Amino acid sequence: MGSAERLRQITDAVRAAGSVGVAELAALTGASEMTVRRDLEALAEQGVLERYRGGARSLLLRGAEPPFALRSQEGLEVKRRIAAEVAGLIADGESVVLDSGTTCLEVARALEHRRLTVMPLSLHAVNALSGAPQVTLLVPGGRPRPGELALTGPLTAASLAALRFDTAVLGCCGVHATDGLTAYDLDDAAVKQAAIASSRRVIAVAEAAKFGRTALAHVAPATALHALVTDGTAPDEETGALTRAGVTVRQV
Amino acid sequence: MGSAERLRQITDAVRAAGSVGVAELAALTGASEMTVRRDLEALAEQGVLERYRGGARSLLLRGAEPPFALRSQEGLEVKRRIAAEVAGLIADGESVVLDSGTTCLEVARALEHRRLTVMPLSLHAVNALSGAPQVTLLVPGGRPRPGELALTGPLTAASLAALRFDTAVLGCCGVHATDGLTAYDLDDAAVKQAAIASSRRVIAVAEAAKFGRTALAHVAPATALHALVTDGTAPDEETGALTRAGVTVRQV
DNA sequence: CATAACGAACAAGTCTGATGTTTGAAAGAT
DNA sequence: ATCTTTCAAACATCAGACTTGTTCGTTATG
Numbered sequence: 423m424g425s426a427e428r429l430r431q432i433t434d435a436v437r438a439a440g441s442v443g444v445a446e447l448a449a450l451t452g453a454s455e456m457t458v459r460r461d462l463e464a465l466a467e468q469g470v471l472e473r474y475r476g477g478a479r480s481l482l483l484r485g486a487e488p489p490f491a492l493r494s495q496e497g498l499e500v501k502r503r504i505a506a507e508v509a510g511l512i513a514d515g516e517s518v519v520l521d522s523g524t525t526c527l528e529v530a531r532a533l534e535h536r537r538l539t540v541m542p543l544s545l546h547a548v549n550a551l552s553g554a555p556q557v558t559l560l561v562p563g564g565r566p567r568p569g570e571l572a573l574t575g576p577l578t579a580a581s582l583a584a585l586r587f588d589t590a591v592l593g594c595c596g597v598h599a600t601d602g603l604t605a606y607d608l609d610d611a612a613v614k615q616a617a618i619a620s621s622r623r624v625i626a627v628a629e630a631a632k633f634g635r636t637a638l639a640h641v642a643p644a645t646a647l648h649a650l651v652t653d654g655t656a657p658d659e660e661t662g663a664l665t666r667a668g669v670t671v672r673q674v
Numbered sequence: 675m676g677s678a679e680r681l682r683q684i685t686d687a688v689r690a691a692g693s694v695g696v697a698e699l700a701a702l703t704g705a706s707e708m709t710v711r712r713d714l715e716a717l718a719e720q721g722v723l724e725r726y727r728g729g730a731r732s733l734l735l736r737g738a739e740p741p742f743a744l745r746s747q748e749g750l751e752v753k754r755r756i757a758a759e760v761a762g763l764i765a766d767g768e769s770v771v772l773d774s775g776t777t778c779l780e781v782a783r784a785l786e787h788r789r790l791t792v793m794p795l796s797l798h799a800v801n802a803l804s805g806a807p808q809v810t811l812l813v814p815g816g817r818p819r820p821g822e823l824a825l826t827g828p829l830t831a832a833s834l835a836a837l838r839f840d841t842a843v844l845g846c847c848g849v850h851a852t853d854g855l856t857a858y859d860l861d862d863a864a865v866k867q868a869a870i871a872s873s874r875r876v877i878a879v880a881e882a883a884k885f886g887r888t889a890l891a892h893v894a895p896a897t898a899l900h901a902l903v904t905d906g907t908a909p910d911e912e913t914g915a916l917t918r919a920g921v922t923v924r925q926v
Numbered sequence: 927c928a929t930a931a932c933g934a935a936c937a938a939g940t941c942t943g944a945t946g947t948t949t950g951a952a953a954g955a956t
Numbered sequence: 957a958t959c960t961t962t963c964a965a966a967c968a969t970c971a972g973a974c975t976t977g978t979t980c981g982t983t984a985t986g
Contacts, residue, residue, distance in 0.1 A: 425975075444931080454977050459932075475931065475984070545804060545813070552797060552818060561797070561825060563815035563833040566804060573813060577836065581815040581829055677944075696962080706946050711963070727953065727962060 441479035522572030523593030545571035574609035590621035596635035599663030602643035611639035693731035774824030775845030797823035826861035842873035848887035851915030854895040863891035
């Protein structure tokens, strides 16, 4: 679809300038004003921006993460490579708790034809696996956050506390040698902690951009990780520090 | 899609005869053999039948219910009317636990734009409501049954036990004045019981065909129901008996 | 009141998914 | 072993859905 590229252009332009007029966006994208209006309406529903008469202004705070629908398309190739590597680290028959986030969604897709027990922490991954006959799927309780569909809250905590897993696959918003794993959302962080507490082995996934970044909510120190899978462009000093902390770092 | 009708024809023919050849089915439906093969493949994946070279044999035991994908298309209009009536019985702001099944899925769709707290017991309904900004969605834990995607098991029981609802909307496989509400699946029945136990008010939905029928698993006596919504073709002696048992019966 | 922006409705173009046909391979029968 | 039937992949075709652009009446704003 050619519309994805246009949506990205509009999102970027609005985020960069704060607010942009419809005519301007039409000129930028080469599409008609009507199409731009429809796009703006769609983005407004996703919570990316706010319409006003004549244009739109960004709702994304600096540092806040863009909505799921956008992130899930970005760097798909890298995420797939990481996901394939993670799938290789998991043995048939294992029980796995799978974190929310776009990278973990790709991991779910990579596990679709494997004989495993999987509890995903996001409804996106649940849906990706609900048609897989080989996978024993467990759904945690909880309240799905809009868009993200990540499950959080006391029901999620209770579901995790009731079970023990061989492996936890965690996504994150930031990885740092001294600050460890961090997340944007406090509730999310609590769920990740519960997942770690219920698992014998912890594998983290993180594209290179996450390295050295620190988000609001602390999840766990780097030493809590057993392995971390990232792409080849991750900075050497960060991966080195993690290796020295006892984490098996895999770059694909 | 016009394929639904053909799938139904094939399912019926195979179920009636036990096993049917591909050529026969092609003649029956008027479609090419290739199309029949593709349909058989799809139905085999749904667990309706089993392929063998030259044809297919039924896997549906007499009395067992057909797969979700088929049931969800049958009698849609009736289900929608029943669902609209149920939606009318629920007040804004209520907390509702919503059973699995195709009729309850229509209820979920009818509640999409209402301001409510809803915990659906099937992933189909969860997905129907996950984009609804007005609805506070709660997901119960559990193991989704393939196809049906109804959540069952200890995690589901625990999720229900932890909460109290204003209203439970229950589907069923059979309603009978003396046998009460019954279900095909034992685990399902246990979940329905837990839903009843956690709710102040119980509304049952049942198309006319469910009346007087009794399935394997007992859920609750008719006296446990506060209201029952059905369509106009339900037999008078059954609805009368329920009314005498203290159930408010609504026919739409 | 005038102007610009909006959105509903329609038309044209595009894309996707379903269906049928062909054909080479595989399974089963003779 | 050979022949026949069935299968499934590949390609062609078609219909319907979706996207986009245009027009035009309506609405908001100065």
